[in-house]
Amino acid sequence: METLRHIVVLVHLVGFALLFGAWAVEAVNRRFEVTRLMHWGLLIAAVAGLVLAAPWGIEYDLNYAKLGVKLVVLVAIGALLGIGAARQRRNGSVPPALFWSIGALTLLNAGIALIWR
Template identity: 75%
Template sequence: MSGMEILRHIVVFIHLIGFAVLFGAWLVEAVARRMRFTPLMNWGLLIAGVAGIVLAAPFGVSYELNYAKIGVKLVVLLVIGALLGIGMGRQRKNGSVPPALFWSVGVLTLLNAGIAVLWR
């Protein structure tokens, strides 16, 4: 395994950690029936997003990158970020996140993971 392949695997690992942090923090709130957003969710989104952008760079790969898949995942990530931002604002104002925003973040996070695994 070349050095670039090892680096790419490390970035994939970091990307998965970002997903786990985002979804795990969301799941904790869902199970507790609190329906609120936490700063940890933002950190998970940031980690997954930055690592995802690094993975989209075509350095050191011997195959074609799927730019349609990358674009869809980026759009979903941006929507999740927008929903977190809107929800955090409403949470500061009203003390809670509207259920539609809360559940949308969880569903879209799982959708993004599903796209990563199932779209070839």
């Protein structure tokens, strides 16, 4: 059971890497755009995160406050991706403040996972 949980953690990290990596590529190229890869990364990270939030195969108590904060940040990232994609379709680009917020919240979510014990 422990091995399966570690595999789900790996999938969760891959989702984060897809989301943040796709965002970083756009940031480095100074294209303030929301890509399909960002949406896929968010979806993978969200599904794997929800699976990890279930108390299966562990002998310790989960930190539900931390999980709740991470879920709120995840929903905020999803909302910003949705708003950014809609504005991109309408105007051709995403406002820079919205684009940078996506990256900052993604990094914040990873920081919460690592720092908050």
